[in-house]
Amino acid sequence: MTSQKFKLIFTTLITVLFTLSFQLSFAQDSASFNPKNATYLWPTNASNALSGTFAETRSRHFHAALDIKTWGRRGYPVYATRDGILHRMAIGPTGYGKILYLKHDDGSYSLYAHLLRFNDSLQQIADSIRLSNYSSSFDVITDSMNIQIEQGEQIALSGASGIGPPHLHFELRTPNKEPFNPLLTNLKIRDNIAPTFSGLAVEPLSIETKIEDRNRIYTKRARRGTEFADFGTISVQGPFGLAVDVFDQANNVSNVYAVYSLQMKVDGKTVFESKTDQFSYSKTDQMHIDRIYTLLESTGRAYQRLYVADGNTLSFYKTYGNAGRLDLSPGVHQISIEATDYYGNRRRARATIIVQPPTSQPAQVDNRFYQSNNRDINPEEWTWFNNWVNIPVEDFRQLTLAPLLSSPAKQIYIDNGGTVSVDLNSSPQFYFRTSETDHFVVRRVHPFSPAYLNNPDEQAYASFPSISFYDTASVAMQTERFASDSIRVSFFPDNIPIRESFDLSVRLDSAQLADTTLSFYKTYPGSRYLRKLTTQKRGNYLTASPSNFGTYLILSDKKPPRLGSMRIVKSPDDKWLVYISAWDRRSGIDYEKTEIYVNGVRGITEYEPESGRLVYYHPNFLPEPSNTVKVVAYDVIGNKAVKKSTIRR
Numbered sequence: 001m002t003s004q005k006f007k008l009i010f011t012t013l014i015t016v017l018f019t020l021s022f023q024l025s026f027a028q029d030s031a032s033f034n035p036k037n038a039t040y041l042w043p044t045n046a047s048n049a050l051s052g053t054f055a056e057t058r059s060r061h062f063h064a065a066l067d068i069k070t071w072g073r074r075g076y077p078v079y080a081t082r083d084g085i086l087h088r089m090a091i092g093p094t095g096y097g098k099i100l101y102l103k104h105d106d107g108s109y110s111l112y113a114h115l116l117r118f119n120d121s122l123q124q125i126a127d128s129i130r131l132s133n134y135s136s137s138f139d140v141i142t143d144s145m146n147i148q149i150e151q152g153e154q155i156a157l158s159g160a161s162g163i164g165p166p167h168l169h170f171e172l173r174t175p176n177k178e179p180f181n182p183l184l185t186n187l188k189i190r191d192n193i194a195p196t197f198s199g200l201a202v203e204p205l206s207i208e209t210k211i212e213d214r215n216r217i218y219t220k221r222a223r224r225g226t227e228f229a230d231f232g233t234i235s236v237q238g239p240f241g242l243a244v245d246v247f248d249q250a251n252n253v254s255n256v257y258a259v260y261s262l263q264m265k266v267d268g269k270t271v272f273e274s275k276t277d278q279f280s281y282s283k284t285d286q287m288h289i290d291r292i293y294t295l296l297e298s299t300g301r302a303y304q305r306l307y308v309a310d311g312n313t314l315s316f317y318k319t320y321g322n323a324g325r326l327d328l329s330p331g332v333h334q335i336s337i338e339a340t341d342y343y344g345n346r347r348r349a350r351a352t353i354i355v356q357p358p359t360s361q362p363a364q365v366d367n368r369f370y371q372s373n374n375r376d377i378n379p380e381e382w383t384w385f386n387n388w389v390n391i392p393v394e395d396f397r398q399l400t401l402a403p404l405l406s407s408p409a410k411q412i413y414i415d416n417g418g419t420v421s422v423d424l425n426s427s428p429q430f431y432f433r434t435s436e437t438d439h440f441v442v443r444r445v446h447p448f449s450p451a452y453l454n455n456p457d458e459q460a461y462a463s464f465p466s467i468s469f470y471d472t473a474s475v476a477m478q479t480e481r482f483a484s485d486s487i488r489v490s491f492f493p494d495n496i497p498i499r500e501s502f503d504l505s506v507r508l509d510s511a512q513l514a515d516t517t518l519s520f521y522k523t524y525p526g527s528r529y530l531r532k533l534t535t536q537k538r539g540n541y542l543t544a545s546p547s548n549f550g551t552y553l554i555l556s557d558k559k560p561p562r563l564g565s566m567r568i569v570k571s572p573d574d575k576w577l578v579y580i581s582a583w584d585r586r587s588g589i590d591y592e593k594t595e596i597y598v599n600g601v602r603g604i605t606e607y608e609p610e611s612g613r614l615v616y617y618h619p620n621f622l623p624e625p626s627n628t629v630k631v632v633a634y635d636v637i638g639n640k641a642v643k644k645s646t647i648r649r
């Protein structure tokens with residue numbers, strides 16, 4: 001970078017400091033944008049191999065980029081893929097970590113994330129911003145600085161900042177800031193390996209549907225052949241949908257990727273096609289309904305639906321007939337599924353569906369009023385669908401069940417697996433009594449309509465905005481006080497994806513109102529990990545805004561963070577750092593409030609939550625043979641821990 005350019009950067013730095021709050025501004029219309037009209041440079045010499053591809057499944061969204069392998073190491077050069085100006089730069093402890101955005105002449109953008117550090121000139125800007133208030137994080141738009149970047153110029157070093165192991169997240173966006181597949185450009189990887197089918201899922205689409213004689217999601221592993229993956233024969237009665245667990249690979253790496261396109265034929269006729277070239281950030285959460293969310297949550301396997309679920313407005317699909325949903329005539333039908341990667345390598349799978357004719361329903365199961373016994377009933381373990389719930393017959397016989405505000409419920413039947421199916425679509429509300437003391441109400445909720453949910457004693461309520469749900473569903477909430485200062489709130493079924501956060505409020509008693517450390521925490525099955533939610537007191541209520549269903553606890557936190565060992569290290573970019581082990585198992589570390597001093601000099605406090613450590617960073621830090629370190633650490637509630645140590649270089 002020239003000295004004139006360097007001078008220009010710092011003469012405009014004051015302006016940048018007044019624009020720390022980032023505001024999105026959409027660029028020119030991208031209708032005429034074509035990614036093939038420009039030549040892109042591969043953005044690093046770390047490798048030409050990928051650990052992740054475009055539109056893969058992530059925890060709550062589609063992956064918007066290519067993840068380029070850096071072989072578990074940090075410090076590889078990162079290059080500008082095209083000429084442009086620096087549009088945005090940001091640093092944070094989670095998400096993308098340290099990231100740069102370039103804007104190109106055609107209005108499109110390139111992003112480089114999880115960086116170790118920026119190049120010297122850009123790093124000086126970042127250091128100046130953070131040292132002005134010792135803030136760990138910032139996010140600024142830099143268009144006004146007019147920092148010109150040339151194709152091939154080294155702009156950063158690769159790292160592991162934010163979430164995930166060392167790699168380079170390389171993302172391309174249209175002028176309208178919608179991510180598109182970088183492989184649509186001249187960028188290439190070596191790949192002559194066809195995709196692999198692992199599993200087939202069959203979803204019931206009505207309470208009458210039976211798959212292998214049971215009303216459930218049925219999965220089957222593939223018998224792999226040289227040409228076809230064979231799923232054999234499956235017996236079905238009633239309407240259903242199919243989904244596949246399928247992955248791709250490339251040469252010389254063991255990582256698995258999402259496939260580029262899928263096609264399904266029934267008896268030789270195409271009924272569904274999908275292709276992942278581009279998507280809008282406003283729709284990336286629809287990954288939840290492009291995949292079978294129930295299986296994704298319970299097994300970690302991303303079964304991709306071969307039909308368009310209600311509420312899905314992604315542009316990936318081409319369908320014929322009933323949006324890929326299958327309601328076939330009695331008899332034998334042949335299913336053919338083809339998966340293709342971006343380079344045209346393809347694999348086919350097949351299945352034979354034997355559709356059984358409609359049969360008379362089994363006799364209705366008697367539902368008796370609750371009788372005291374030793375059996376524990378947990379409705380969170382029942383199998384919930386949008387319009388019905390399957391309950392073990394042993395549980396069902398101990399329930400009090402009644403529809404509310406409507407005509408009596410429809411028939412309730414038992415299938416061959418000892419499961420009772422209850423039609424929830426027949427009433428706006430259902431009352432369930434599971435014991436002498438436990439009861440709850442299931443309510444119908446609808447997309448594009450606000451909803452309100454409360455428990456029978458009105459101790460807690462949830463308010464859902466009109467865009468919370470993708471599809472009509474039945475939901476319930478239970479509360480339980482399990483200690484003098486602790487309350488459990490459970491929403492079920494927890495396999496319903498939520499589009500928008502909702503408001504949760506729980507009424508506190510007088511003792512709880514006096515406790516200033518109470519907060520909501522999200523729990524995770526089988527894990528001791530808790531995630532604190534932003535919590536407020538409003539009158540006699542504690543409130544938060546969860547973004548998904550499951551179990552939440554109201555807990556008190558009076559314990560400060562724990563501070564452990566300290567050591568001085570030299571990072572791959574030749575900068576000296578101090579690592580301090582730190583953890584807080586409840587509310588979490590408040591890294592922005594935490595202060596670290598080395599030899600009396602305050603530095604920037606960085607936080608690496610995945611590693612469980614605080615990091616002291618100062619651009620001018622050179623350790624002495626013996627160094628005095630002081631840490632004043634806070635958790636999010638405000639509990640404070642102080643530790644002083646002398647450590648040697």
